Amino acid sequence: MNRHSENLLAELRARLPERLPPKLGVAVSGGGDSVALMHLLHQVAQNEEIALFVATVDHGLRPDAAQEAVTVSRQAAALGLPHDILHWAGWDRSGNVQDEARKARYSLLAGWAQQRGIDAIALGHTADDQAETLLMRLGRSSGVTGLSGMSASRQWEGVTLLRPMLGITRKDLRTYLTGIGATWVEDPSNQDPRFDRIKAREAVSGLKPLGIDALSLSRVAENLAQAHAALGAFAQESARNVAQVEQSDVKVDRAGFAALPKEIRRRVLLGCLVWIAGLGYPPRQAAVEQAMKAIIEGRAGSLSGCLLVPEGMSVWICREFKAVEARISAPDEVWDSKWVLTGPEISGAEIRALGEDGLRQMPEWRETGRPRLALSATPAVWKGGAVLAAPLAGFANGWRADTTPEWPEFYASFLSH
Numbered sequence: 303m304n305r306h307s308e309n310l311l312a313e314l315r316a317r318l319p320e321r322l323p324p325k326l327g328v329a330v331s332g333g334g335d336s337v338a339l340m341h342l343l344h345q346v347a348q349n350e351e352i353a354l355f356v357a358t359v360d361h362g363l364r365p366d367a368a369q370e371a372v373t374v375s376r377q378a379a380a381l382g383l384p385h386d387i388l389h390w391a392g393w394d395r396s397g398n399v400q401d402e403a404r405k406a407r408y409s410l411l412a413g414w415a416q417q418r419g420i421d422a423i424a425l426g427h428t429a430d431d432q433a434e435t436l437l438m439r440l441g442r443s444s445g446v447t448g449l450s451g452m453s454a455s456r457q458w459e460g461v462t463l464l465r466p467m468l469g470i471t472r473k474d475l476r477t478y479l480t481g482i483g484a485t486w487v488e489d490p491s492n493q494d495p496r497f498d499r500i501k502a503r504e505a506v507s508g509l510k511p512l513g514i515d516a517l518s519l520s521r522v523a524e525n526l527a528q529a530h531a532a533l534g535a536f537a538q539e540s541a542r543n544v545a546q547v548e549q550s551d552v553k554v555d556r557a558g559f560a561a562l563p564k565e566i567r568r569r570v571l572l573g574c575l576v577w578i579a580g581l582g583y584p585p586r587q588a589a590v591e592q593a594m595k596a597i598i599e600g601r602a603g604s605l606s607g608c609l610l611v612p613e614g615m616s617v618w619i620c621r622e623f624k625a626v627e628a629r630i631s632a633p634d635e636v637w638d639s640k641w642v643l644t645g646p647e648i649s650g651a652e653i654r655a656l657g658e659d660g661l662r663q664m665p666e667w668r669e670t671g672r673p674r675l676a677l678s679a680t681p682a683v684w685k686g687g688a689v690l691a692a693p694l695a696g697f698a699n700g701w702r703a704d705t706t707p708e709w710p711e712f713y714a715s716f717l718s719h
């Protein structure tokens with residue numbers, strides 16, 4: 303192995319977890335980056351006790367794709383590695399083809415990994431991909447706040463996706479491949495100037511005169527990731543100090559909240575809202591700003607299906623009855639994205655919000671110390687017009703209530719993004 307290959311190998315190894323999973327998957331499209339990844343990981347596997355598995359997704363979108371997958375098969379076999387071809391047949395011609403193909407690819411790969419007992423899959427994204435991603439996102443976002451590159455590691459449907467080549471350039475990988483006499487295919491869509499990525503690629507080369515290149519941009523992305531991690535840890539600690547969680551409601555200490563830096567306040571509030579309302583997307587910036595002000599000033603408010611209910615030196619953030627009024631589920635099923643009520647089998651029992659009707663039947667709500675408005679949006683077990691049980695103080699008759707995920711688990715994962 304020459305010096306160049308040794309450097310690449312060291313760079314790759316440094317970005318992989320210190321303890322490699324015993325079974326590591328490699329997603330290889332047949333393009334230069336992922337073919338190089340397969341060869342480099344094969345080298346890693348010589349020195350460490352791990353088993354490598356290779357997979358190629360045939361999206362069935364280009365006539366050459368099937369042949370390319372077979373070529374990867376042959377290349378993997380030459381290294382003594384098992385290889386599987388996964389087929390995507392699910393596209394209904396809706397949505398953006400690239401986005402749909404990417405999602406389908408990751409899901410197929412995750413399913414493959416689970417079937418084979420593989421814990422993590424390595425992907426061939428390079429420093430160039432990272433630089434392009436960063437510029438594309440910078441172009442779309444309103445500034446540096448909230449900007450990030452691709453993460454070096456992320457979860458996808460129960461499998462860890464690793465990107466160990468974010469510090470290596472495409473050019474270096476091609477030099478390496480040429481050096482070992484390996485071949486690869488060039489994906490024609492990588493040249494198509496209609497795609498944003500190609501425009502971003504041109505933008506990256508345009509920065510050369512300023513002394514900025516793919517590697518330096520990929521380092522910027524790494525620094526941003528560190529800054530986000532630091533902010534996340536700060537927000538998590540702050541949430542612990544200023545927010546008290548009672549089942550699905552959060553009681554925020556106004557003075558403590560006001561004393562936090564604005565960006566931390568924003569993150570704590572967003573965490574609460576996403577938790578309480580199970581939001582899949584963040585609320586509008588203006589609404590968040592208003593809510594932050596209302597909390598500090600101790601005023602009532604509502605946003606994203608949640609209510610702000612002032613109480614002395616605190617403000618409760620809770621679910622709004624109006625937003626859950628129509629939700630009905632069976633016992634054991636998830637209600638309002640996070641509650642699961644389990645209990646004895648009762649025919650005709652259903653889970654609905656407590657509402658004013660239910661609160662009247664459950665005078666023990668007063669013992670909870672939580673506002674009436676908050677409790678009216680919590681679930682209860684109903685049969686016809688009668689409440690059989692509700693997770694208030696004295697939730698009984700063999701019933702139990704769980705929220706899923708648990709708050710600390712949710713908050714940790716929410717803030718790590």
Ligand SMILES: Nc1ncnc2c1ncn2[C@@H]1O[C@H](COP(=O)(O)OP(=O)(O)OP(=O)(O)O)[C@@H](O)[C@H]1O
Nearest residue numbers: 329330331335336357358359360404424425426427
């Ligand atoms: N058809 C495929 N089969 C297996 N792995 C693939 C396939 N296509 C892409 N990959 C994996 O994903 C990595 C990144 O490829 P590519 O840049 O095309 O992916 P992407 O995740 O769709 O990102 P983007 O479209 O934003 O560039 C590849 O290096 C490879 O590891």
